[in-house]
Amino acid sequence: MQPENNRSRGIKDSFIRRFTQQSLGGYFGLKSYAKKTEDRELEGKLSMVEKYNSRIPELVERLYGCTEREAQHADFILGTVHKSKGLEFDTVVITDDFDKVPCAAHNLPRLSSCSGGDIPDDEWNLLYVAVTRAKSSLVITKNITNILTLAGEYFLRTELTSALLTEGQPPCCSVRECHNHIMPDWPLAMCKLPLQYMDSADDGGPMCGACVLQRIGPTASLLASPELLKVLPVTEERLNLPINYALLMALF
Known part of the structure; x- marks a missing residue:
């Protein structure tokens, strides 16, 4: 030494x-x-x-x-979240430098060893700055998507059900393993926005009332009455956990 x-x-x-x-x-x-x-x-x-x-x-x-010293001539700009405050870019790619959350918030209760709700305030502040720098396109990681679900952000938007019908037939729910269909007599439906990840993509699509209720709770009553939502079959989707967390679950 x-x-x-x-x-x-x-x-x-x-x-x-x-x-x-x-x-x-x-x-x-x-x-x-x-x-x-x-x-x-x-x-x-x-x-x-x-x-x-x-x-x-x-x-x-x-x-x-x-x-390249002049930002307007650069192909890429590498920087930290702190230094990006007050700036905007057409496309922003956020690397995974945040706390790890193994799955979306509605699935966390299925993991007994993970609370997932202990994200420090400064992490939330940094993430807010990061995701609001993009003007037209945002590329994130699956982990960041999971973190955002803790704040209730599932990237859902309402659509007229009539616009989703194909030859009068309602589409199937876009959630894997779910076999429910969108109710054709409900005026509104919820659709998940397509998401671009660092190494993959999620095409999004319409979601049935039961899956919407799982994710956003009482707000799902915008689609139908709570009584109608509760009688729909609930799907327990397959979890694609990070490899390190999956190994830990297998051991214990």
Whole structure:
């Protein structure tokens, strides 16, 4: 290990530089600090250090080599949520640097070991800034979609049922495993908007009253009376959990 005065050279951040002192535990002390204080930004930086390690100087040099100083001439703009405040872009791609929520809010009660409701306020604030930077197109991850469902956002919109009928026949619910149909005599229906994820897409489509009730609760009464909604068969959809969470569930 290098002497403390050598290890601190080149570290511009005075706070991080303090952790070069052996008494503070070095890198592992800094990592422990980030975890205990739930400093998500610092944890993200440390994960990048661990992933790219000795390649970081080379990668930084490559980034600087293809940098366009004038934003209007750039093909892509890489930035943090903090630095994007007050700005807008035609298309925004948000990477998955937020708390992990394994599934949508209405399915969380099926996972006994996950409350899913403990998203810190600063995370909500950052996510709000991130998703409101896009003027026309927003590309997110499935995890971010799950987080937004905790706030009741399921990307639903109302449509005239008559506009959804094909040759007078009502369409089937777009939720997987659900065999209900849209009620043709209800004036309104709920449709899920199509979503573009980082690595896949969700085509969206009409949803039956039971599936709407599962997701947005009493607001589903816009479609029909609560009595009619409650008699519809309820579908328990198959969960596609993140691999790490699925393995944990299998073990316990």
